[in-house]
Amino acid sequence: MRILIANDDGYLAPGLAALVRACDGLGHIDVIAPEQNASGTSNALTLNRPLSIFEARGEHVKGFRVVNGTPSDCVHVALTGLLAQRPDLVLSGINNGANMGDDTLYSGTVAAAMEGYLFGVPAIAFSQAEKGWGHLEAAAAAARAVVEQVLAQAPLGGLPWLLNVNIPNREDAASLPRVVTRLGRRHASEPVIVQTNPRGEPIYWIGPAGDARECGEGTDFHAVAQGRISITPLQVDLTDHASSAAWAARLAGA
Numbered sequence: 001m002r003i004l005i006a007n008d009d010g011y012l013a014p015g016l017a018a019l020v021r022a023c024d025g026l027g028h029i030d031v032i033a034p035e036q037n038a039s040g041t042s043n044a045l046t047l048n049r050p051l052s053i054f055e056a057r058g059e060h061v062k063g064f065r066v067v068n069g070t071p072s073d074c075v076h077v078a079l080t081g082l083l084a085q086r087p088d089l090v091l092s093g094i095n096n097g098a099n100m101g102d103d104t105l106y107s108g109t110v111a112a113a114m115e116g117y118l119f120g121v122p123a124i125a126f127s128q129a130e131k132g133w134g135h136l137e138a139a140a141a142a143a144r145a146v147v148e149q150v151l152a153q154a155p156l157g158g159l160p161w162l163l164n165v166n167i168p169n170r171e172d173a174a175s176l177p178r179v180v181t182r183l184g185r186r187h188a189s190e191p192v193i194v195q196t197n198p199r200g201e202p203i204y205w206i207g208p209a210g211d212a213r214e215c216g217e218g219t220d221f222h223a224v225a226q227g228r229i230s231i232t233p234l235q236v237d238l239t240d241h242a243s244s245a246a247w248a249a250r251l252a253g254a
């Protein structure tokens, strides 16, 4: 088995090294990750300049390939020419912080996995529920257990699938129950934070994500709050199928 691993926190992020270590022995592993933290870049591709790739040196990142671009760039380049052989599985993460509910639309972690999925490769995005890398090794062990269980149950090589996994920051993360969830929803983001730059001009910081709004039973937020590992199967089609007929009626004859 060939596994491609990427992330959005950058190639130096502890979560990436932990995921790579946790996958040791599962197959041939290629790591291709962004040079800088690219959290919140969603599915962006870099189209206004060429990309450069170098091989990382150093104890925890040896052999990692580094792209001066986005998470999606990493997987895109890997699958469209960089890798001599197509991977059987794409993994992304482990992210520094939750990717639940609306986060999935902004997340570079989810996007890196989604890029694999869009190219027909099964993919899993992993995130720790809280920032700060608390109990990271336990999260990595949990991630490996998810990979092993999924591979045992869902054969590779058929229709691709995309899973979004959020892991509570707990010492016992690897032994927590795993539950399949749906995405919850967050409240609107906090207001933008306005400051003044040294030239007296206003600058704007995007505010933090809102708290969970729809977080009832069955959602990713609920599962993580209950101390479970949340596994949400994702699809990419944004079509509002439920309202398509109503729109067709409204717009008929227009």
Ligand code: MN
Binding pocket: 008, 009, 038, 039, 040, 095, 096, 108, 109
């Ligand atoms: Mn991130």
